[in-house]
Amino acid sequence: MTDGSESREATSGRRSLRESLRQELVTRFGDEAQEGSVLTDLQRQRIQDLIRRGGFTASDVLMALRTDGGYEQDV
Amino acid sequence: MICGGNAKGKSAIVDGLEFFFGGLVGRFRGEGTGSIDHDEAVRSIICHQTPSVAITMASGNTTLTRRLGGDIEPRSAPDCVKEYLRACGEPGRFILRRGQILRFIESQDSDRYQRLVDLLGQGEIRAMQDAFVRASQEAERTEIEAKQQFESKLGAFSDPTSGFVPNSAAAIQDRCVELLAVAGIAVGGTPPEFLLAQQELEKRRSPSTRDRLDAIARAIGSLSEGVGKDLPTLAADVESVRERFLHLAMVPEADQLPVLASGQEYFSRHEGLVTCPLCEQPLLSGYAHVLGRLKERLGRHKDAIEAHREWGECMDRLISAAEITQHRLEEDLRHRVVMPVETGAGIAEARDELATWVRALHLLRDKPGEHPVEIPEILGKLQSKRAAEAQRLREVRVQMITGEGAAVEAAVSLLKLYIEEKESLTKLEAERSAALRLSRRAHAAEQAFRRSREAALRSVLGHIADTVLKYYIRLHGEAASECTRVSFRMTDRARGGGLRLLIDFLGLKRDADPRAFLSEGHLDSLGLCIYLATAKLFNRPGTPLVLDDVLTSADREHRHRVAELLLEEFGEFQLILTTHDERWFSIFQDKAAARGDQKDWRFQRIANWSVDSGPESAAYEGTWDYILSNLDEDSFRELGGSLRLVLEDFMKRVAERIELEVKYRISADYTVGDFAVAGLVKRLREKLLAASPDDGVDIKKELARAFGDDELINFLSHDNPGRLEVTLQQTKDLVEGLQELEKLCVTHKLIKGTKL
Numbered sequence: 055m056t057d058g059s060e061s062r063e064a065t066s067g068r069r070s071l072r073e074s075l076r077q078e079l080v081t082r083f084g085d086e087a088q089e090g091s092v093l094t095d096l097q098r099q100r101i102q103d104l105i106r107r108g109g110f111t112a113s114d115v116l117m118a119l120r121t122d123g124g125y126e127q128d129v
Numbered sequence: 130m131i132c133g134g135n136a137k138g139k140s141a142i143v144d145g146l147e148f149f150f151g152g153l154v155g156r157f158r159g160e161g162t163g164s165i166d167h168d169e170a171v172r173s174i175i176c177h178q179t180p181s182v183a184i185t186m187a188s189g190n191t192t193l194t195r196r197l198g199g200d201i202e203p204r205s206a207p208d209c210v211k212e213y214l215r216a217c218g219e220p221g222r223f224i225l226r227r228g229q230i231l232r233f234i235e236s237q238d239s240d241r242y243q244r245l246v247d248l249l250g251q252g253e254i255r256a257m258q259d260a261f262v263r264a265s266q267e268a269e270r271t272e273i274e275a276k277q278q279f280e281s282k283l284g285a286f287s288d289p290t291s292g293f294v295p296n297s298a299a300a301i302q303d304r305c306v307e308l309l310a311v312a313g314i315a316v317g318g319t320p321p322e323f324l325l326a327q328q329e330l331e332k333r334r335s336p337s338t339r340d341r342l343d344a345i346a347r348a349i350g351s352l353s354e355g356v357g358k359d360l361p362t363l364a365a366d367v368e369s370v371r372e373r374f375l376h377l378a379m380v381p382e383a384d385q386l387p388v389l390a391s392g393q394e395y396f397s398r399h400e401g402l403v404t405c406p407l408c409e410q411p412l413l414s415g416y417a418h419v420l421g422r423l424k425e426r427l428g429r430h431k432d433a434i435e436a437h438r439e440w441g442e443c444m445d446r447l448i449s450a451a452e453i454t455q456h457r458l459e460e461d462l463r464h465r466v467v468m469p470v471e472t473g474a475g476i477a478e479a480r481d482e483l484a485t486w487v488r489a490l491h492l493l494r495d496k497p498g499e500h501p502v503e504i505p506e507i508l509g510k511l512q513s514k515r516a517a518e519a520q521r522l523r524e525v526r527v528q529m530i531t532g533e534g535a536a537v538e539a540a541v542s543l544l545k546l547y548i549e550e551k552e553s554l555t556k557l558e559a560e561r562s563a564a565l566r567l568s569r570r571a572h573a574a575e576q577a578f579r580r581s582r583e584a585a586l587r588s589v590l591g592h593i594a595d596t597v598l599k600y601y602i603r604l605h606g607e608a609a610s611e612c613t614r615v616s617f618r619m620t621d622r623a624r625g626g627g628l629r630l631l632i633d634f635l636g637l638k639r640d641a642d643p644r645a646f647l648s649e650g651h652l653d654s655l656g657l658c659i660y661l662a663t664a665k666l667f668n669r670p671g672t673p674l675v676l677d678d679v680l681t682s683a684d685r686e687h688r689h690r691v692a693e694l695l696l697e698e699f700g701e702f703q704l705i706l707t708t709h710d711e712r713w714f715s716i717f718q719d720k721a722a723a724r725g726d727q728k729d730w731r732f733q734r735i736a737n738w739s740v741d742s743g744p745e746s747a748a749y750e751g752t753w754d755y756i757l758s759n760l761d762e763d764s765f766r767e768l769g770g771s772l773r774l775v776l777e778d779f780m781k782r783v784a785e786r787i788e789l790e791v792k793y794r795i796s797a798d799y800t801v802g803d804f805a806v807a808g809l810v811k812r813l814r815e816k817l818l819a820a821s822p823d824d825g826v827d828i829k830k831e832l833a834r835a836f837g838d839d840e841l842i843n844f845l846s847h848d849n850p851g852r853l854e855v856t857l858q859q860t861k862d863l864v865e866g867l868q869e870l871e872k873l874c875v876t877h878k879l880i881k882g883t884k885l
Contacts, residue, residue: 071589071666075249078585079578086577086584092570093577101574108253112263119264119570 080105096121130706132714133735138744139707143224143677144171146705149182149195150673151220152403153415156228168197175740186210198411200404216669218400219417223668224675230656234643238620238627245617245628248667249589252424254582261575268564268571270366274359274446275564279557281355285546290523291539298554301547308540323548330541338529341467345526346542348464352519357454357508363447364502370443373436374498377429386434389427396420437497444494447502448487454508455483461515467525472518479507583619590617590628593662600658600698604690611635611651612643630659654687661699670701677707688713692720700726756864765860766852769845772863773801776835776842779867780804782881783874787812801842810836813870813879820877828873834866 080102087098100118104110133139144154148171156162157170171180181196191210195201201214217223233241286301287294295301306318309326312333316322334342396402402416412419458480465473482505493499530538547554598615605611614633618640621627632655633639634646643655657679664674680688688710695704695717708714714732721730737745745755756771777800784791784804791799791807810832817828841863844851874880 071592072249074592075254075585075589078588079254079581082581082584083577086580087574089577092573097570101578105257105578108257110257110260112260112267115260115264115574116268116567116571119268119567119574 131733137735138738145182147220217672223673225660226677233659242628261578265571265575268568272564272568275561277359279561285350285354312536312540333537348467349519349522351460352515356457366443367502370440371498377433393423440497448490451487479511596662597658604687674702675705692717786881831866831869834862
């Protein structure tokens with residue numbers, strides 16, 4: 055039987071597919087959101103941070119979109 | 130690697146592993162198991178104790194046991210063992226049985242999607258998508274509300290007589306400049322200029338009609354502002370949430386949500402959990418079932434709580450809009466003096482009905498979904514009545530103004546309203562613009578995330594498909610591969626998403642269902658490759674990977690390549706293979722030996738299966754433990770092979786120690802007869818008597834028992850008719866004689882090594 059420390063070592067050496075998917079999502083969102091430039095750089099980065107971290111809500115998304123020349127500044 | 134014929138108990142060993150790691154044997158429970166009673170099926174039919182499986186870990190020499198309905202014991206196992214058990218996860222992820230090899234290929238698109246995409250943490254990504262969708266919907270709703278409020282305010286400035294319908298504050302300002310020019314006052318449009326212009330116009334107005342005209346203008350302004358336009362939309366939103374409540378058919382309990390959420394998180398972090406962390410009772414229905422149920426309950430609770438939250442928000446918006454309408458009507462009634470009595474009474478009646486409705490809405494807000502929201506009928510015709518009254522007042526106004534006064538009154542009425550309302554007009558316009566921008570951004574973000582999600586999933590699924598194809602080509606070779614491409618295509622036919630498995634066949638047919646084109650053998654290979662690819666990509670190194678007789682006759686020509694694939698790609702897993710195929714067993718051993726990997730493997734044959742003790746290994750059959758446990762009336766006649774093995778082992782070890790000269794055999798498979806011919810018994814007797822002269826009687830007796838009946842072992846061999854002449858006592862004498870001789874030889878250092 056292999057003990058836990060061995061499996062930890064083996065796992066740490068490679069990125070899981072889930073992490074790959076998350077990273078892929080962050081990168082591709084950056085590319086997709088740049089098209090048409092509706093979002094500012096800062097807004098795009100804030101959203102990418104949310105995706106990277108996970109577990110966010112609609113309010114978090116709207117808050118990110120209101121930053122940097124967004125809703126609050128307009129009103 | 131375990132090799133054994135049919136009905137020798139290979140699958141029972143895999144059942145044991147599944148039971149140990151998961152608490153149950155899947156093939157006895159669930160879909161397709163009919164009337165099988167799981168607990169009865171895993172129970173021994175002759176021993177009525179609680180079924181249990183024990184596994185000894187090399188690390189720390191820890192033995193863990195699981196009993197039916199219980200957890201793995203002891204719970205005080207070393208951390209590394211606990212970590213190992215967690216890393217293993219559910220048995221379904223690491224045990225592949227023969228009957229399951231086509232499971233993934235034959236699945237429905239939705240099941241395939243669920244199985245594979247769930248491994249990728251799709252639930253979390255779906256939650257992200259939901260957050261973007263909700264954000265976009267919320268922003269769009271805010272935009273519509275802001276637009277309606279602004280347009281309602283603009284309505285006060287419109288003049289159907291002249292056809293002026295403004296769409297912005299700037300348009301009103303331009304109209305003011307225009308009307309002032311007609312009245313003979315030129316201004317640029319700044320606030321101080323407008324104030325000066327207003328003063329100038331006031332001087333030109335007729336004192337006899339001025340106050341009345343102002344009152345009419347204010348009434349027109351009030352009546353021209355839209356009321357209740359958004360009420361139908363908001364009421365429809367409320368109704369939509371009410372339908373969700375009816376569909377969910379549950380009352381959310383907010384207190385349960387954190388419990389369910391932390392429960393799901395705990396279960397997700399502790400794969401393979403077997404005991405409830407709260408009540409410490411065994412998870413009788415298994416980890417996967419409990420986690421699935423937790424997810425479902427959490428999902429429903431979240432939906433219900435979300436619906437509850439949305440109900441509150443929709444009701445608040447509806448109440449707010451109704452109150453604004455009520456306020457608007459009260460504003461109208463401030464100008465009642467210029468209206469006919471019945472018009473004022475009609476507006477007052479509508480206001481009162483509205484007030485009653487608002488009170489009812491406040492009560493309904495705390496009783497989500499109790500009954501539908503119905504807008505008071507009187508509001509339906511209110512807007513047209515107010516518009517008609519505004520038009521009547523405009524006509525009255527026209528009749529009151531004569532000659533050049535018309536230009537002055539047109540300019541002054543618009544200018545005064547503009548100066549009074551400029552601040553709120555500008556604010557509403559800015560809010561509308563900001564809401565529009567936010568809505569566009571939220572929509573763009575949602576679309577960008579949707580595209581990213583699909584592209585990212587496609588990319589990762591493509592990686593899995595590439596690994597499947599890589600393994601498949603390794604088994605069949607590029608030239609002989611029927612399948613030249615593997616892909617997973619996402620479909621949206623199923624409610625939660627679907628995943629289609631497609632192949633290119635011989636480069637001639639693209640995107641085909643593999644079942645329609647691949648031969649049976651290649652289909653099996655593809656199933657095996659899919660399982661191996663997902664295990665390689667998702668399972669933790671160091672965890673078990675069990676293939677229960679999955680190499681079928683259809684794969685015979687490729688079995689050496691399967692061996693290569695397993696040895697090269699899966700060395701980091703604890704591979705356990707069972708097979709009935711002697712040739713495949715032999716090929717695998719040879720491959721492992723040739724690669725120098727023999728030390729990492731154990732090759733075990735199952736010699737027998739009995740109702741008393743289940744599968745018995747061939748190696749065990751050649752041990753003293755096996756002989757002694759079968760030395761009874763029922764079994765002793767089956768001990769011929771085992772006795773031969775222990776006797777040969779004894780003679781070899783003595784021969785080596787006393788340096789007996791034996792006729793050389795190139796195959797080195799020396800038998801009892803070779804040692805007898807070489808005089809081993811005579812030499813051993815001489816040496817024992819010399820070493821212990823006082824025990825001469827016993828030494829001769831034991832030698833006679835062990836070697837005095839040449840035919841006994843032959844008779845006990847299978848299919849020998851003479852076996853029926855051998856008695857249990859004879860056999861016991863031989864066994865005791867050999868054991869006593871072993872002891873004497875050990876005492877006098879006349880034997881090498883240890884006994885079997």
